[in-house]
Amino acid sequence: MTRYVYDYTEGGDAGRELLGGKGAGLAEMTALGVPVPGGFVVSTQACVEYMRAGREPDGLAEQVDKAIGRLEEATGKRFGDPHDPLLVSVRSGAAISMPGMMDTILNLGLSDVAVDGLAESTGNPRFAYDAYRRLVQMYGDVVSGVSGQRFEDELERMKAERGAAQDVDLTADDLRELVERFKAIYREGAGEDFPQDARDQLGRAIRAVFDSWDVPRAQVYRRAHGIPDDLGTAVNVVQMVFGNKGDTSGTGVCFTRDPSTGEPGIWGEFLVNAQGEDVVAGIRTPEPLDRMKDALPQAYEQLVETLRSLEAHYREMQDIEFTVEDGRLYILQTRTGKRTAVAALRIVVDMVGDGLISREEAIARIEAGQLDQLLHPMIDPRVEYEPAAKGLNASPGAAKGAIVLDADTAEERGRAGEDVILVRRETTPDDIHGLIQARGVLTAHGGMTSHAAVVARGMGKPCVAGCEGLSIDLGARTVTIGGRELAEGDRITIDGGSGHVILEDVELVPPQINEHFETILGWADEVRRLRVRANADTPEDAAKAREFGAEGIGLCRTEHMFMAEDRLPVVRAMILASNEEERRQALDRILPFQQSDFEGIFEAMAGLPVTIRLLDPPLHEFLPPLEEADSPKMAARIRQLQEANPMLGTRGCRLGLMFPEIYEMQVRAIIRAALAVEERTGDAPLIEIMHPLVGFAEELRRLRGLTLDTASAELEQASREIDYLVGTMIELPRACLRSDEIAEHADFFSFGTNDLTQTTLGFSRDDAENGFLVQYLEEDVLPENPFQTLDRSGVGDLMKIAIERARAVKPDLKLGICGEHGGDPRSVAFCHDLGLAYVSCSPYRVPLARLAAAQAALSEAGVTAVAVGG
């Protein structure tokens, strides 16, 4: 006779495939000596045979009967007993967890007779009738096909009749009557009376679980996830225990460590003589776990002991639900406990210290994305607030201060020491001096790549952009946010992590790079293969990047140097020049600015590589809006530079080829700065000169020539030598496809995944993130924002092609990535898989990237953070 039924006390070896995930977990805990409620599992094989034959396999009924007998013996209760009945829960449990299938029937075993026994044994008739009406409802719904809604409607009707606001306002008598009404509904819907025989209830519940394996939703899910149709599900039958049987009973939840701080020691809540539902329904407020120590010292001691062994077994902080029935402890559930980022760090460091896990496991367990919150000021998580409006979460961190409506005011009041938030329709290069002095920026218009967003991210300042609920009346010096009018000077808080705007002063907490974080990053650095650089455009950014552990600069955008307030007039003169000579004159005046910025950056990055991208954006970005043109000549030039799709227009190396004198000036400034720094400090930076937006090898061939010629002339004049590399950004699909030809003229490639995503997907980021992409994400057309997490199968596939083809002609080509994806943990893992040499990201995300890089290396070596716990 085939064996279909396994007690948890004996099923340990039968395995997940036969017992399902839930059953195997319960068997494992039982084997550990954890006091779990008794029960047994009907194997997946029974389900498979049931489906095949269309009926219960021979012998199953007998085996279930025997298992019930053993359970009665172990609990000292009897199924259907009129005094203290054995009740059970019935749950499905496939080998692979799967939504759509029947979930749970509780309180199975109750009947018109047994319910009074339960009322008696708990001394709580209200509870007993509530348990019974729940059974009728669940059973009716999932076993007999009576719509759950009909029961819900009846409950609402009863509450209305009794003037009861909530379920808990119904009395025991009310509930007794409700049971009768529910049974009537059941009778009408199922065409039979509610079954009174516990064994009969159980058999039909088990078959209902089997049947639910083949409901359409489950079939669809299996098809979508490639789960074979013939696995079948197991059925778990588990003793119900009750914490509301008097003062030697109770219920609680606890963690093996403090989930807020990570501090070792049990942390939890407890209620004497109560069921979990009481807590959920808000009838009673739980007390600290110490209360249990006093009330039930023996059970408490057993709990402490069990917690210790559970954590030792699962090697993870556990989150446990338990019940004490008549002084006897039952662990109902254990799982890996959720925790704050701070706690997560402390816990793994402590566990390594205790020898519980290895350093590698510690690294693998940290969720890199979660750490972002530690690297910026944030709103105190204990504070409750109501956001007045929501915009794009354009640059993380929170800031608060007085509203100011223009950059000059921001600069003035900011310099005077006041916290100010710059609030604008959108920002332009003219606003830079105000941005520098503001705590954060809020704009009504513009997306994740708007001027405000890019500059704020670069500065590590919070920014909420494209906030539709914001309008500004510059005449009246007022703003309206989410319908409420405020005056300049009124205080607000913005949260660039959530996009929230709050019309009050909310408590913030500072960034928290603590010792545990440092410890783990140190371990990570020993493990990772990917180097981590930062995107930094100023000496200040470069210093901040070093502080966070950056190993060089992967992207230094020279255009930001053009935008500083004192330079913009000269840059504009250069753009307005009518001929090359005038342009060269203006460029000669810009050169010293660029050189001095480069010197500052090179000093901060002594001995490390610095990748400098030559001028990239279209020239019109340096000019004001047409209506602010200060001369007819400027207006004409603005009109002339207007483009239908500037993202795909005259920018990048196209500019360099049209106006070679611009790139010449930049190369000259780079070389002179390097020579100056070397002379001053004795340390030569490792310069990498990068040409943006190359799509054709011929572009780079010419620009490489220009770069070498210009640099050689400078070095010759100085009679000095200096090493430098010349390379390109790979940010166009064509560049990926023809990377072989381009590689011939490049010492390095850096993938510009922002633009590569825009062109590969045909998504203008500004337009998409303010428009259709929002809907795409809401409606699951796309699983995630491709500008945040790299689109592996599209953009990533192009990168693979690019690497393969480039390496075929130049095996030792230096490869990196400098898009914002460089700071996204999953994208970092992909870069590791691709075999890149480095990622580069904003300074504030460098620690995350270091950790993510280590996790990728560990994952490759087979070390991953497996989901553990019951």
Next chain:
Amino acid sequence: MTRYVYDYTEGGDAGRELLGGKGAGLAEMTALGVPVPGGFVVSTQACVEYMRAGREPDGLAEQVDKAIGRLEEATGKRFGDPHDPLLVSVRSGAAISMPGMMDTILNLGLSDVAVDGLAESTGNPRFAYDAYRRLVQMYGDVVSGVSGQRFEDELERMKAERGAAQDVDLTADDLRELVERFKAIYREGAGEDFPQDARDQLGRAIRAVFDSWDVPRAQVYRRAHGIPDDLGTAVNVVQMVFGNKGDTSGTGVCFTRDPSTGEPGIWGEFLVNAQGEDVVAGIRTPEPLDRMKDALPQAYEQLVETLRSLEAHYREMQDIEFTVEDGRLYILQTRTGKRTAVAALRIVVDMVGDGLISREEAIARIEAGQLDQLLHPMIDPRVEYEPAAKGLNASPGAAKGAIVLDADTAEERGRAGEDVILVRRETTPDDIHGLIQARGVLTAHGGMTSHAAVVARGMGKPCVAGCEGLSIDLGARTVTIGGRELAEGDRITIDGGSGHVILEDVELVPPQINEHFETILGWADEVRRLRVRANADTPEDAAKAREFGAEGIGLCRTEHMFMAEDRLPVVRAMILASNEEERRQALDRILPFQQSDFEGIFEAMAGLPVTIRLLDPPLHEFLPPLEEADSPKMAARIRQLQEANPMLGTRGCRLGLMFPEIYEMQVRAIIRAALAVEERTGDAPLIEIMHPLVGFAEELRRLRGLTLDTASAELEQASREIDYLVGTMIELPRACLRSDEIAEHADFFSFGTNDLTQTTLGFSRDDAENGFLVQYLEEDVLPENPFQTLDRSGVGDLMKIAIERARAVKPDLKLGICGEHGGDPRSVAFCHDLGLAYVSCSPYRVPLARLAAAQAALSEAGVTAVAVGG
């Protein structure tokens, strides 16, 4: 002793590799019995050994001496003879033609003594001294490294001294003095006297040719074209002949058929007692060939005979230069003759008729691109004109008429039968009614994809767009074109093939699809594998397409139906709708319009496939410019729909997913139209419903569902059945990469190579063609405009990947192309190579595509139009 020198009379078998292209051609003609001047070739092997050893190979000098001896014998003249000297030309001639190398030295053999002999034998001292001064100059420049510019300067100085406007105004004495001055320059520059010994001149000239093989320009060229460095070049030494030796001498050019019409029979010009230079310098005007028949009947007869045998040999119409010296005919050059498109067609049809070539060869020989001129009215090629301005050649053909400055006037005057040219800063959908009535369009602003350009190409109307030299004063109703002011009503001519704007009434010639063209297209249809469809948006276009032989519609753009004057208000109401219900109401009013258009198109394409692209452009294209908004609501909506890069914004299937009701209406209109047409005519069209801009399989999965659901509901309601396919445009790099996933939801793919080029290259077509792309093409960064000829190694590579991956999951997927590349012959060839099922192009280019498709099939089978002739 290795043989290095071959006379043309004996070299026939030595082959191109040894003799070079030029030498092998002369040997071939000599073998044919064609009277070419005598001479010999120094083999490439001599060059290779010279380069290897750094000196002339042993025995070469002797072999050259002997060859000169044989040449003296054959011509009866002697090298360096003081009375009637033998003169030769020296030319390089590699196996593969290659610019950058030394080209030609003429008149070699002249000296202070021999020049007088030449003067005497020609009776023309002026000619003799001019020939000598040219030798000194050429020899100085290419053999002895004396800058040619110094000679040119001296010539200019002499002309100034003599008050001579042109070279021909100098007298024989002047030229004799110029020779002296040139020799002085030579002496100073070369450090020696000009060599007087003919044999010495020759030896050094041969070495100079060898040396020129390795000049940097030639090296660069070889590297770029993959020509091995060790091929070497041959050297041709050919007797000079003179047509100015009296009345039994002369010179001429002739064609074996009329190059204008293709009519059989010799066609040419002749001058008694003259050299070719006389014609070039404009001293004398040539006369018809008949003159030669009278003056030199024997030579004429020999010429006619030779022409016959040359054409029979090369099986191509020949263009010949000849000279008669003392009654003796010399053919100096023969090559394939250039001809008009009309002539080209007639010639090959005649040649097939004569059994000279096969039909396949006839097809292969037509230059498909050239035929374009036959399919539109064009400026009479005999007319000379001065363009006043130049814009983009946005839609081919020429048109003339009165300037009108707005669409209403254009409509009014056009309807009244007047020829008008609509002249606007740019056009919008509001101008459609004017465009329909105008002969052509001229705009000051916008590129190849501007509204005016796209609509004009669709209508087959000439358009010159983005004409910078045009400004419009709407107040004064005047325009300024190239600096000249004209009033509305003044007549102009525009040529959309060249972009020229002409301020007068120029004679036009009508399109010429003649019998020869039809004949060849008929042959082409038998040969080609690619199907040819047309892009057509209206019943009129569809009819025109059929007329030109289209086998279906590959792209029917539904948005143009939205833009008709009577529909635009309803379309705007739809866009301005505040909710789905309002939008549906407006759509219900649009449906009948769409349906009736579809019915017209389906009737015109009875039994053929019709691919309909659902709405593609961003909605703001249907709204007027902001300043013309007629309500605050419209202004707000225009602002809301504004995008930074509309090309990458909310358009294509993104619209379809945001506003499913739009696509539903379109599908409904398609199905209803098909049912109506089937009912009326009994013929069901083969409908293909196409979703644009898909990048993710999920997009198409949803839209396919929408399409099937909507169509099924319509068919159910009608209780009818109809076949239709659902597919997608492949126009994003991501779609190419993930074509496997997308193919699962598609019955067909159509490559939209316009947008695919924009995204793959990161070129916004509008911006590029008005901006950097112009410079890229001028400076040879790119060899050709990728929007005209498909970028094979970039865009084409993505297409290959797409096809490979899609066919892996769906081997019989129907594949086509509907970008404008479908009408470009080279791109058509590529589509053939890719194995596509069809190309689709504008109706006016269908004949070209048919021919190009046949040529591609023939090329695959090994039949190509080899360049032939001397």
